[in-house]
Each structure stands twice: as structure tokens, then as C-alpha cells.
Amino acid sequence: MQLGTGGKSYREQKVVAVTRKDQVYSILRQAIISSQLAPGEAIRKELVALQLGVSRTPVSDAINRLADEGLVEIYPQTGTFVARLRLDKIETAQFVRIALETAAIRRAAERSSADTVHSLRNNLDRQRKAAEIRDFEGFYALDEELHDMICDAAGLVGLREIASKERSQIDRVRRLLLHYETRMVETLKEHEAIVAAIADNSVERAVATMEDHISKMGKMLLQLQTKRPELFAS
Amino acid sequence: MQLGTGGKSYREQKVVAVTRKDQVYSILRQAIISSQLAPGEAIRKELVALQLGVSRTPVSDAINRLADEGLVEIYPQTGTFVARLRLDKIETAQFVRIALETAAIRRAAERSSADTVHSLRNNLDRQRKAAEIRDFEGFYALDEELHDMICDAAGLVGLREIASKERSQIDRVRRLLLHYETRMVETLKEHEAIVAAIADNSVERAVATMEDHISKMGKMLLQLQTKRPELFAS
DNA sequence: CAATAACATCTAACATGTTACATATTAGCT
DNA sequence: AGCTAATATGTAACATGTTAGATGTTATTG
Structure with missing residues (x-):
């Protein structure tokens, strides 16, 4: 399969860019680490989106990142939970x-x-x-x-x-x-x-x-x- | 702000779940590490989605993960590039x-x-x-x-x-x-x-x-x- | 001609609609 | 009652439409 474009454009300087998903990530991470969101507790993306006044997309993105970090566990088609301690x-x-x-x-x-x-x-x-x-x-x-x-x-x-x-x-x-x-x-x-x-x-x-x-x-x-x-x- | 639901449901067993974003992630990662996608090269999400026969969503998810890993660099509103070696x-x-x-x-x-x-x-x-x-x-x-x-x-x-x-x-x-x-x-x-x-x-x-x-x-x-x-x- | 401002273009970010699937509940059967 | 199968429900996964912003180009002005 052919991936990529062969194009060679790129950027030199680093942009800092604080996007909404970054903000949501920080808020959720903080909440989890401080145990405001307790281990085992369900996280409802839609509710979080509503509470933070954003759409589900940046919330999902943030949660994916938290899952990579091992702070939440995503069960497909079922739910997302704050990871319990193991x-x-x-x-x-x-x-x-x-x-x-x-x-x-x-x-x-x-x-x-x-x-x-x-x-x-x-x-x-x-x-x-x-x-x-x-x-x-x-x-x-x-x-x-x-x-x-x-x-x-x-x-x-x-x-x-x-x-x-x-x-x-x-x-x-x-x-x-x-x-x-x-x-x-x-x-x-x-x-x-x-x-x-x-x-x-x-x-x-x-x-x-x-x-x-x-x-x-x-x-x-x-x-x-x-x-x-x-x-x-x- | 009130996050979380107070709900205490959770799951015991681990589900493996290979989702499309996982597949896209593997394909892109492999392509980058093998230099099929060269350092500095632009990645067009829409094109990748088309070539792999999926929508832009799983491609974006996969690319976000690659960005966390330092294999790609995302410049908001501008483009995504295979990270050059530093x-x-x-x-x-x-x-x-x-x-x-x-x-x-x-x-x-x-x-x-x-x-x-x-x-x-x-x-x-x-x-x-x-x-x-x-x-x-x-x-x-x-x-x-x-x-x-x-x-x-x-x-x-x-x-x-x-x-x-x-x-x-x-x-x-x-x-x-x-x-x-x-x-x-x-x-x-x-x-x-x-x-x-x-x-x-x-x-x-x-x-x-x-x-x-x-x-x-x-x-x-x-x-x-x-x-x-x-x-x-x- | 150079500097700058308006504008066109392209992309990721974001929003929202739809689908598939895991699970719980209920109905039907023995 | 106990077991199984149909069904309802809720969620993440996925698809797609829309917006905002970065950049390159062209027009305008001195």
C-alpha cells in the first residue's frame, strides 16, 4: 500500500498550541491524581463534555491519552473507568x-x-x-x-x-x-x-x-x- | 467544578479489542519506523483515511498517539509531519x-x-x-x-x-x-x-x-x- | 520595486450524527 | 423456579460536517 505523499514540506519552529483537548486532559488528569475522580469510578464522556462546555471529541482525545498513560481504562462499547490501583x-x-x-x-x-x-x-x-x-x-x-x-x-x-x-x-x-x-x-x-x-x-x-x-x-x-x-x- | 458521577461500576476482566485506530496506528508506526514514511514528510490524514478505507477519526486518533510517542509532529491548523531525527x-x-x-x-x-x-x-x-x-x-x-x-x-x-x-x-x-x-x-x-x-x-x-x-x-x-x-x- | 494588507487555500480542531457491540433485562419455554 | 433466547439500553467507535487559524499568494500602495 502506498502511504505518504512524497511531499517534503515541514516546519522548523516549535509551536506551543494549547488546544482544548490539552486543557481537558490536564483537568481530568489532575482530577484523577488528586482522587477527586476515584479509582474504579465511571467517566461519562458526554457528561464531562457538557460540564466543561466542549464537544465529545476533545474529551475522547484527552481520555485516549489518559488510557495510554494507564490512568483510565476504556472498555469498547461499554464504558470508561478511572483505573484502579494494581x-x-x-x-x-x-x-x-x-x-x-x-x-x-x-x-x-x-x-x-x-x-x-x-x-x-x-x-x-x-x-x-x-x-x-x-x-x-x-x-x-x-x-x-x-x-x-x-x-x-x-x-x-x-x-x-x-x-x-x-x-x-x-x-x-x-x-x-x-x-x-x-x-x-x-x-x-x-x-x-x-x-x-x-x-x-x-x-x-x-x-x-x-x-x-x-x-x-x-x-x-x-x-x-x-x-x-x-x-x-x- | 463537579466531575464524575459518583457511580462505582467497573469491570474486572481485560478485553483485548483491536479497534481500527489500533490497526491504523500499527500501520503508520511500522511505515515510519521502516522509513517508508521519511522524516520530515507530510502526512495527510484525509489521504491516509482514503487509502486505508476508514474515516478521518481513527486516523486522527492513531496520529495523536504517534505524536505522544514523538514519531510525528502536529502543527495545529497547518499539518502533520513525520518527525525528523533530532x-x-x-x-x-x-x-x-x-x-x-x-x-x-x-x-x-x-x-x-x-x-x-x-x-x-x-x-x-x-x-x-x-x-x-x-x-x-x-x-x-x-x-x-x-x-x-x-x-x-x-x-x-x-x-x-x-x-x-x-x-x-x-x-x-x-x-x-x-x-x-x-x-x-x-x-x-x-x-x-x-x-x-x-x-x-x-x-x-x-x-x-x-x-x-x-x-x-x-x-x-x-x-x-x-x-x-x-x-x-x- | 519593496513593504504590506487583503484574500485564497489548506489543515487540524472541533462538533455532531450514526453504528456496532457489550451488557443487562425481560420474555418465553420446560 | 430455572434456563435460554429475544430485546432493550447505553457506550465507545466510527463517520462526516463545520470552524478557526496558519500560511502562501496576490493585489495595493508608498
Whole structure:
């Protein structure tokens, strides 16, 4: 079969273009990760379209993207549901996250500048303030920002987006866990250790600290399953 | 804003469902990775729809997915183009690939069974035959299969799909490179070394061999840019 | 002739109508 | 009552019509 046109036109510059499907995607993703849309809950495209004042098309597009990301499950001709948590999938996501972020922090630690360290410390300051006033949402956002900053510090185009996408499953869990506990204080300490290692140019210590930090979540997860079994699938 | 229905219905079993958009996606992806659709070339949705005998909808859906994967670039209200190769993006993909596949092979080597080793060796046998008769396409497919098998051997649900998706960019390059040279013979040798390390349960050697194997491609890439600059963007 | 503005053209984005299919419900039968 | 088959219902998948915006071309003006 003959595909393509043989035409050679193309574009040089990148356009940012925020389309409606992008907006719908962001809104739904946020709703899912914050558990405003609970695991297992049905999503009715038509209703969402109505509520957001758009047609079904951008909603479908957004949902397809979320399905690729594993945040929703589409059953053809039947329905679309917020994906429930699955321990095996989360285990894989955890594995991927450790692989990517330890590799990233290694590169970041090797090439970290005084400027980078300054930004990281600034983030930590804000984390401390958020922790003090028990601002879960704020702390969560800063947590994400810190991990993003480390990805960026690795100096690889698009790495942050990839890591962030693979983190989706885990972000959902992390958000749920943050509310439970003393976890915020512990997390802060771990973050401080990570940044300190980078500041010291201790590459291997940075890697080890990051791995330890990410692994901690695995244990918390099992507790969550006991407390909230309805969120889980298999 | 109120999203969701509060409804709690959901499904247990997984449906496979090959929809038209999945088929179109596979066809286009294959066409892009095989360079039947060349980097920079325009893709006309309407034409593709006509040629495949479907409407524009499944074509758009497929293209959106390819855009997420970085294989096409959509410029709103303007056109859709096969993504040209970008050294910086490829560098990131390479980084991700090394991070994921070395981590995967570590796990795979730790838990490899006689059965796994047998399957890997069977694959190598077929690679040898393909190399002998200069069957580039066959060799390429077996190459992919080997890497997939190693991912599977890590025993993590969905890891293969993630690794495979992140490899897209690189697969395109690898395919172009295979035709050029003695690369097929070299690749075979590297694969043999990897499998041997797994068979010996030499975890660290397996990791090192894999990293070396993947890194080799980086050097070939620069040669490709010299020979075929029109495939590259920046 | 150069710069610019009006306009034509083309495409993706968006809207909406239609179809096919999975599932639940009900009716009919033993 | 219990089982099976016909049917109703609801949803995603698919088709197609419409809109908005990016770009290239041509006309207009200095």
C-alpha cells in the first residue's frame, strides 16, 4: 500500500498550541491524581463534555491519552473507568521510576552547578514552610517540582516529561499517602539528604539516597492496601 | 467544578479489542519506523483515511498517539509531519533506554531460569541464520524480540510495553543503520555476549555488556548524520 | 520595486450524527 | 423456579460536517 505523499514540506519552529483537548486532559488528569475522580469510578464522556462546555471529541482525545498513560481504562462499547490501583503495575512503575531517576540524579550530580544547588535549596526552604503549616497540597507540588528540577539538571531534552509521565501511577498513590502520616516530615528529611549529596558532588551517595527515598514508598503502599482495599483492583 | 458521577461500576476482566485506530496506528508506526514514511514528510490524514478505507477519526486518533510517542509532529491548523531525527531527543531516548534496559537485565540475570536461557539461545540461532543470508528485516525483528524477551524476563508487568515505546526513536535509527554495514555481524556478537552473561548468572557483566551494546549505536549515529543530513532536524 | 494588507487555500480542531457491540433485562419455554 | 433466547439500553467507535487559524499568494500602495 502506498502511504505518504512524497511531499517534503515541514516546519522548523516549535509551536506551543494549547488546544482544548490539552486543557481537558490536564483537568481530568489532575482530577484523577488528586482522587477527586476515584479509582474504579465511571467517566461519562458526554457528561464531562457538557460540564466543561466542549464537544465529545476533545474529551475522547484527552481520555485516549489518559488510557495510554494507564490512568483510565476504556472498555469498547461499554464504558470508561478511572483505573484502579494494581500492585503489579505500581511495582513496574516503581521499577521504572528508580531506574530513570537514579540515572538522572547521577548525571545531575556529575554536572551540578552552584546555580542548580541554589535552586534546589530554595525549593527545600519552601518545603519546610509547607510542612510546618501542614499544607499537603503545597508540599506535594513542591515535591514534584524537586524531582522535576533534578531531571532537568541532568541536561537531557524531554527527560522531565518522560519521567513525569511514567510517574503518573505513583503520583496518585503518593498523594493518597501524604495525608496519612508523619510521612511529610520523613519525606522532607529524605529530600534534604538528596540535595546535600548533590551539593557535595557525592555522586554515588546521591544515587543511593534517591533509591532509598523512592523505595520507601513501596512499604507505605502495602499499608494503604490494608486501609483502603476498595482502591485496588487485583 | 463537579466531575464524575459518583457511580462505582467497573469491570474486572481485560478485553483485548483491536479497534481500527489500533490497526491504523500499527500501520503508520511500522511505515515510519521502516522509513517508508521519511522524516520530515507530510502526512495527510484525509489521504491516509482514503487509502486505508476508514474515516478521518481513527486516523486522527492513531496520529495523536504517534505524536505522544514523538514519531510525528502536529502543527495545529497547518499539518502533520513525520518527525525528523533530532540528536538531542535521540540522546535522551538513548539515556532512557540504557537506564531501563540495564536495570531490566540486572533483574533478568538475577532471576533467569534454564527455560529463559533456552529461549534466548533459540533466538540467537535464528539471528545467525538471518545474518548469514543478509536478511535485514528478519534480523531486525529478532533483535527487537531479544530485547523484549529480556524485558519480560525481568518479570514486571507492562515493562516491555514501556521500554518498547521509549525505544521508538531509536528503533528508527537502528533500522537505518542496519543496512549500512558490517553492523549486523557486530550486533550479533554483542547479543551473544549478553546472553552468555545471563546464562552464567554474571549479573554485573550482563549489565556492562548491555550498556556497551546500546552505547555503540551512539557512535554510528554521528556517521549517519554525515551521510544523510536531510533526515535530521536541528 | 519593496513593504504590506487583503484574500485564497489548506489543515487540524472541533462538533455532531450514526453504528456496532457489550451488557443487562425481560420474555418465553420446560 | 430455572434456563435460554429475544430485546432493550447505553457506550465507545466510527463517520462526516463545520470552524478557526496558519500560511502562501496576490493585489495595493508608498
